[in-house]
Amino acid sequence: MSAEIETRSSAPGVLHAKVRGVIDEHTDFSPLLPASVATLHVDTSEVFRINSMGVKAWLDWVHSVERAGSRLVLYDCPPVLVGQLNMIAGFAGRLGRVASVRAPWVCEACGHGIVERIDLTHGPVAIPQTKPCPRCSNAMEFEEVGEVYLDFLRVPKTPATR
Amino acid sequence: MLVVSQDTPLRKAIARSLTCSGVAAVERDDAESAREHALASSIPGLAIVDAAQFDRAVRGDWNHWWLICVTREQDPRWFEVAVEHDIVCGIVGASEDLPFPTRQLVSVGRRLVLRRAPPPSAPLAWGHLWHERSVGDNDARRERIDEVHRFAEDVCGGRMAGKAADVTDELLMNAMYDAPVDGSGTPLYAHDRKSPVQLEPEQRPVLGYGADGDVMVLTVGDPFGRLKRRSVFESMHRGLTTGQMDTSGGGAGLGMSIIYRNCSSVFFDVQRREHTQVSVMMDLVRKPRRGDLPRSVLFFEYPSRRPKQP
Numbered sequence: 001m002s003a004e005i006e007t008r009s010s011a012p013g014v015l016h017a018k019v020r021g022v023i024d025e026h027t028d029f030s031p032l033l034p035a036s037v038a039t040l041h042v043d044t045s046e047v048f049r050i051n052s053m054g055v056k057a058w059l060d061w062v063h064s065v066e067r068a069g070s071r072l073v074l075y076d077c078p079p080v081l082v083g084q085l086n087m088i089a090g091f092a093g094r095l096g097r098v099a100s101v102r103a104p105w106v107c108e109a110c111g112h113g114i115v116e117r118i119d120l121t122h123g124p125v126a127i128p129q130t131k132p133c134p135r136c137s138n139a140m141e142f143e144e145v146g147e148v149y150l151d152f153l154r155v156p157k158t159p160a161t162r
Numbered sequence: 163m164l165v166v167s168q169d170t171p172l173r174k175a176i177a178r179s180l181t182c183s184g185v186a187a188v189e190r191d192d193a194e195s196a197r198e199h200a201l202a203s204s205i206p207g208l209a210i211v212d213a214a215q216f217d218r219a220v221r222g223d224w225n226h227w228w229l230i231c232v233t234r235e236q237d238p239r240w241f242e243v244a245v246e247h248d249i250v251c252g253i254v255g256a257s258e259d260l261p262f263p264t265r266q267l268v269s270v271g272r273r274l275v276l277r278r279a280p281p282p283s284a285p286l287a288w289g290h291l292w293h294e295r296s297v298g299d300n301d302a303r304r305e306r307i308d309e310v311h312r313f314a315e316d317v318c319g320g321r322m323a324g325k326a327a328d329v330t331d332e333l334l335m336n337a338m339y340d341a342p343v344d345g346s347g348t349p350l351y352a353h354d355r356k357s358p359v360q361l362e363p364e365q366r367p368v369l370g371y372g373a374d375g376d377v378m379v380l381t382v383g384d385p386f387g388r389l390k391r392r393s394v395f396e397s398m399h400r401g402l403t404t405g406q407m408d409t410s411g412g413g414a415g416l417g418m419s420i421i422y423r424n425c426s427s428v429f430f431d432v433q434r435r436e437h438t439q440v441s442v443m444m445d446l447v448r449k450p451r452r453g454d455l456p457r458s459v460l461f462f463e464y465p466s467r468r469p470k471q472p
Contacts, residue, residue, distance in 0.1 A: 049324055051335065051420070052414040052416040052420055055407070055414055056416075059407065079321075083423070087423070089404055089405045089406050106321075113320070
């Protein structure tokens with residue numbers, strides 16, 4: 001089933017939204033294209049997957065947000081979206097901002113996994129490669145490639161479509 | 163077959179794998195003498211060349227031989243070289259941090275001997291349970307993606323399950339929307355990915371999947387045989403470098419790079435205008451954080467097995 005989108009307005013010109021599920025070719029971003037919104041805050045923590053056509057739908061939406069002059073702020077991007085931020089040109093838009101991401105660690109000793117929020121409001125941060133497992137106290141390892149996980153903050157790709 | 167490397171242990175290991183597949187592997191430590199061997203040969207073959215010599219090798223005349231690059235690093239440049247040079251049919255990732263890609267090289271050799279794709283489940287150890295499903299419409303596609311997700315979750319946990327679902331989604335999308343053509347070769351569904359497709363039984367792709375504890379294999383075969391070597395390497399190169407979409411084919415042009423990023427190796431076996439089989443291997447042992455290790459991408463094309471029309 002395609003992603004669901006919930007919205008609520010907290011103040012004039014400010015819209016908060018949450019995207020849940022799988023972003024694919026059928027995802028309807030129209031609830032996130034309201035008129036006269038200056039800032040759009042989108043919680044993506046419950047996006048489970050995004051396929052290639054979902055990336056296309058997402059980019060079309062991001063371009064529409066930019067054309068409307070709205071500012072996009074993404075929160076709690078899960079690893080599936082961080083992968084796209086690193087891979088796809090202009091995934092958050094030219095003016096968009098990623099306020100936080102989610103980062104996964106796994107314990108090889110007991111198999112326990114955790115996902116923690118990384119705050120980026122003050123710029124790039126160093127992600128610890130290991131941390132103690134809350135279940136067995138062995139070292140948990142960061143499940144992604146630590147050196148490049150936040151590359152999208154440093155190496156912007158040029159957005160373009162052929 | 164030729165194996166070209168100045169790294170003797172690497173050269174010997176590749177030659178040993180090829181010998182196990184039943185081909186005669188000739189070892190050379192420099193590309194020029196290997197090329198002389200190829201030019202003197204009456205039958206076109208395949209040369210597996212170390213990345214250290216690949217740039218030089220690919221610029222020479224190989225008299226219809228195919229070349230495969232063996233690299234220890236994930237370097238998008240090799241994809242660019244593959245786009246530019248029609249004789250490149252693959253890139254094999256071999257790193258000190260990876261188990262040596264014995265399974266891949268044995269199957270490369272066997273492909274050359276038999277001139278056809280192996281059975282889809284061939285990379286798995288005997289004893290595994292193999293699942294095959296024909297997929298005819300979008301509801302079936304979604305059900306199969308969920309089915310693979312559940313299977314992978316049972317075998318190896320949540321993160322890998324998401325990756326397996328991503329790969330299945332892209333493989334089926336390509337086979338259901340890009341591959342089908344009418345009698346004149348015109349794409350039937352590629353232009354509109356939002357419209358539901360209802361494939362006739364003879365048009366339907368077959369999804370296969372299974373795992374043996376070390377490796378999970380996902381394959382999708384379609385009965386059209388239209389996939390092109392250049393478009394595979396081009397798409398992966400674009401995904402690894404600029405990350406730009408290519409919407410000229412109706413899709414996003416990102417599917418191949420999503421497959422690449424989630425696999426340890428992918429084989430494309432194409433019987434032109436008859437059958438395409440894409441086989442993706444996902445390493446269940448490799449730590450996910452080592453996603454920067456080089457993957458293997460190999461593309462093979464075989465002659466038609468249909469009898470010629472009188």
